[in-house]
Amino acid sequence: MKSVYIINGFLESGKTEFISYTLSQPYFQTKGTTLLILCEEGINEYDEAILKNSRTVVEVVDEEAQMTPANLLEFERRHKPERIIIEYNGMWNFKNLKLPWHWRREQQITTIDASTFQNYYTNMRSLLAEMLRKSELIIFNRCDGLEDQLSGFKRNVKAVNPQADIIFEDRNGEVSQIFEEDLPYDLKSDHLDLDDYGYGIFYLDAMDNLDRYIGKTVQFKAMVLKPEGSDDAYFVPGRMAMTCCADDMAFLGYACIYDKCSELSNKDWVEVTATVHQEFWKDYNGEGPVLRAVRVIPAKKPKDEILNFA
Numbered sequence: 001m002k003s004v005y006i007i008n009g010f011l012e013s014g015k016t017e018f019i020s021y022t023l024s025q026p027y028f029q030t031k032g033t034t035l036l037i038l039c040e041e042g043i044n045e046y047d048e049a050i051l052k053n054s055r056t057v058v059e060v061v062d063e064e065a066q067m068t069p070a071n072l073l074e075f076e077r078r079h080k081p082e083r084i085i086i087e088y089n090g091m092w093n094f095k096n097l098k099l100p101w102h103w104r105r106e107q108q109i110t111t112i113d114a115s116t117f118q119n120y121y122t123n124m125r126s127l128l129a130e131m132l133r134k135s136e137l138i139i140f141n142r143c144d145g146l147e148d149q150l151s152g153f154k155r156n157v158k159a160v161n162p163q164a165d166i167i168f169e170d171r172n173g174e175v176s177q178i179f180e181e182d183l184p185y186d187l188k189s190d191h192l193d194l195d196d197y198g199y200g201i202f203y204l205d206a207m208d209n210l211d212r213y214i215g216k217t218v219q220f221k222a223m224v225l226k227p228e229g230s231d232d233a234y235f236v237p238g239r240m241a242m243t244c245c246a247d248d249m250a251f252l253g254y255a256c257i258y259d260k261c262s263e264l265s266n267k268d269w270v271e272v273t274a275t276v277h278q279e280f281w282k283d284y285n286g287e288g289p290v291l292r293a294v295r296v297i298p299a300k301k302p303k304d305e306i307l308n309f310a
Contacts, residue, residue, distance in 0.1 A: 009111035010090035032082025039089035094130040194220040232261040241307040256291035
């Protein structure tokens with residue numbers, strides 16, 4: 001069986017950049033020949049040095065009628081590749097693609113230029129849907145300045161392919177935005193009862209989207225941290241988290257104003273019920289999330305003390 005990787009998307013959606021990046025990675029410097037089949041040639045061309053270093057040979061198919069199993073088998077006979085990458089033409093109907101029987105689709109990826117997505121979605125929805133339908137990964141690039149539209153883009157794609165992984169990227173790399181529909185709790189509720197996972201998501205999301213939480217009540221289990229100089233006016237309820245590996249640990253917690261801090265000790269486990277506010281806090285060097293305790297009661301230490309984001 002021959003492993004086939006299909007990269008599709010409309011012209012100038014970033015297919016060539018994605019494939020070039022993949023070919024240049026050390027993990028792709030494997031034995032044997034890679035056959036790259038180009039079904040369209042955009043503005044960006046492949047670097048000859050990258051093709052040489054990755055032992056990649058290129059075949060160009062100019063017309064959809066030439067994209068037949070017989071012609072593909074001829075490419076295989078000519079180059080005897082270990083693996084095959086197809087950069088598919090976005091204007092060809094993807095459902096018409098027929099591969100030789102022993103070519104196995106290992107992965108299908110769709111690249112999308114976010115700045116033109118709405119136009120294609122409106123005017124060429126059927127072609128776009130065929131590209132998206134069986135893609136395991138969908139990459140939206142050039143998302144700069146479109147942050148308020150990304151949630152809608154995601155809903156559009158999920159309506160066609162609910163199982164796909166979706167990545168948004170801007171000029172700085174992957175956009176680490178948490179969309180409201182992905183949250184493990186209902187923001188329509190005024191009271192959020194947070195389990196371990198929910199607390200971790202709340203902590204991360206409140207950094208960037210504090211307006212979602214102002215005025216809401218949150219309830220969660222936490223360990224007590226009493227910073228030096230807090231003068232029993234506040235404490236920091238939070239959790240230790242592994243963000244990358246065992247050597248990369250951090251305490252995740254927001255300041256919580258509480259009039260009975262003197263009754264708490266460092267490393268106590270408590271259940272905190274508090275309202276969320278946006279206030280100036282010296283440790284933030286500006287305004288940020290501040291909790292105001294409604295109730296703090298003793299709690300049992302959880303089975304898993306450390307949240308794992310690795």
